[in-house]
Amino acid sequence: MNFKDLTISKASKLLRDKKVTVKELVGYFLENAQSKNSKYNIYLEIYDDIAEQISRAQKMIDAGKGTELTGIPFAIKDNILIEGKIASAASKILENYKATYTATAAQKLIDQGAIFIGRANMDEFAMGGSTENSAFGVTRNAFDLERVAGGSSGGPTVAVATDCALAALGSDTGGSIRQPASFNGIVGLKPTYGSVSRHGLMAMASSLDVIGPIAKSVEDVELIFNAIKGKDEKDSTTVEGEIPDKVKTIGVPRAYLKKGLDPDVLQNFENSLGKLEKAGYKIIDINLPNLDYTLAVYYILMPAEVSANMARYDGIKFGQKIDGKDLIDGYFKTRGELLGQEVKRRIILGTYVLSAGYADEYYNKAWQVRNLIKNDFAKAFEKVNLIALPTSPTSAFKIGEKANDPLQMYLADIFTVFANLAGVPAISIPDGTVRRDGSDLPTSIQLVAPHLGEKRLFQVGAKFETIR
Amino acid sequence: MNSADIKKFADLARIEMFESNLAKTAKEIDEVLKYVGQIKDAISDDKSAVGEAESGTKNRLESASVRNVFRADKETSSRAANKEKILTSAPERKGDHIKVKKIL
Numbered sequence: 001m002n003f004k005d006l007t008i009s010k011a012s013k014l015l016r017d018k019k020v021t022v023k024e025l026v027g028y029f030l031e032n033a034q035s036k037n038s039k040y041n042i043y044l045e046i047y048d049d050i051a052e053q054i055s056r057a058q059k060m061i062d063a064g065k066g067t068e069l070t071g072i073p074f075a076i077k078d079n080i081l082i083e084g085k086i087a088s089a090a091s092k093i094l095e096n097y098k099a100t101y102t103a104t105a106a107q108k109l110i111d112q113g114a115i116f117i118g119r120a121n122m123d124e125f126a127m128g129g130s131t132e133n134s135a136f137g138v139t140r141n142a143f144d145l146e147r148v149a150g151g152s153s154g155g156p157t158v159a160v161a162t163d164c165a166l167a168a169l170g171s172d173t174g175g176s177i178r179q180p181a182s183f184n185g186i187v188g189l190k191p192t193y194g195s196v197s198r199h200g201l202m203a204m205a206s207s208l209d210v211i212g213p214i215a216k217s218v219e220d221v222e223l224i225f226n227a228i229k230g231k232d233e234k235d236s237t238t239v240e241g242e243i244p245d246k247v248k249t250i251g252v253p254r255a256y257l258k259k260g261l262d263p264d265v266l267q268n269f270e271n272s273l274g275k276l277e278k279a280g281y282k283i284i285d286i287n288l289p290n291l292d293y294t295l296a297v298y299y300i301l302m303p304a305e306v307s308a309n310m311a312r313y314d315g316i317k318f319g320q321k322i323d324g325k326d327l328i329d330g331y332f333k334t335r336g337e338l339l340g341q342e343v344k345r346r347i348i349l350g351t352y353v354l355s356a357g358y359a360d361e362y363y364n365k366a367w368q369v370r371n372l373i374k375n376d377f378a379k380a381f382e383k384v385n386l387i388a389l390p391t392s393p394t395s396a397f398k399i400g401e402k403a404n405d406p407l408q409m410y411l412a413d414i415f416t417v418f419a420n421l422a423g424v425p426a427i428s429i430p431d432g433t434v435r436r437d438g439s440d441l442p443t444s445i446q447l448v449a450p451h452l453g454e455k456r457l458f459q460v461g462a463k464f465e466t467i468r
Numbered sequence: 469m470n471s472a473d474i475k476k477f478a479d480l481a482r483i484e485m486f487e488s489n490l491a492k493t494a495k496e497i498d499e500v501l502k503y504v505g506q507i508k509d510a511i512s513d514d515k516s517a518v519g520e521a522e523s524g525t526k527n528r529l530e531s532a533s534v535r536n537v538f539r540a541d542k543e544t545s546s547r548a549a550n551k552e553k554i555l556t557s558a559p560e561r562k563g564d565h566i567k568v569k570k571i572l
Contacts, residue, residue, distance in 0.1 A: 236537035336484025
């Protein structure tokens, strides 16, 4: 049987109709994972209990208790916890850390009999946009081995793009699901802030972080989102609810699209808008006056929250440690040697913008501008049902191209961070390719909805897949 | 930002920095600070703009609305079971304690 172009819904039908067994299905992805890992560096660990997971899922199906996710092989980003398994966030400081509980989102998938093949590579503690900041080596792009996977969810995304998993869980703080999905030609959803529990996700920037699905189709992403969403007493920021899903108008912030966008990436986006217009949606120019400040606001608030969240890694409570001559010297050595450059840079930057004398100028001001940005979106969504823009200004860049220039790397997030600042959901869907050095590299359109408007994204996204 | 500033903030964050790395980090952080400094232009001195920025739309946006969240008033987990899990995670333990270097 050919499993190559399988989606979750097709696979799950095969399983329930007894055309294939869970073992056969998972076997295909597992063999790929084992044979391709040295080439792409996707998995930091392939789990050793897959046989048990398979037999549990098969029993559920045989007993007629299977759901659409039973027996479906997933990759999990290395910052989401499964009890008893190592979760390192691709950092030396947690290299041997075994999770003591399971993340709510992962548990919900386990309850449905989903299979976790292994934990996938990422930028250390999700800080980066290329997976070059992993302490365990870079993950390579599914379309061109010389190029980055994108990040920070590089491993989970390449896992799906190369058939080393059928779907994956990632996390998105400033674009970490959408941008790698775009670089590898698959679909990624950043859900509404609070719609998926963060319990068991290693905190990076708590007012921005969210867990979300990565898969091959909008329908698959929707299936996973519906399985993992919902209120959780272990995360008091979780919310529930829905808004009307009718979409007639799509707004485009054209004034913002001039910035550093590759002409052919823009052309793919314009073509996509043309197709959506033909399909009956009204495309309207909208103005989001404070969009220009999103990246600046993000690179103040995010490091500020990072500096607070990273304080827990001190070599005392968990993870690795390096001995010092006394207690405090041990903190300095542990953090100095076991945290990577980018993590340290963000902690120091965050400490600076929060320090007395600078907090008013940076942190407090950034919160005010964040409110203006939220206002802009609220106003825009009074006029339009969805907003569209490209996911990334470029296709996947070369490994090493931006690694020594943090500011250039940060600018790659220009079309994604606003959704995290405003807390709104956004989906990235492939919309074409561009040619670079002999490779055809994927680009994507990004659709953005108001809070709890995921249904609008799924509805228009699924439509777009049929007309692109 | 110069090397001395970086040293100072790294000290506040309890991160040991190598001398050889200070100047490079200072330059990188300086560039980022120059870039993010543009938010100063985002809010004019106009009082209404400042008011809008401060109040935001937090009441209009459901997921950002500020509200109290209470858990049910009952015991949530077994402390004994958690104790062992937590102790196992620590790099060094002695019996039922996490072992640290002498403080006083």
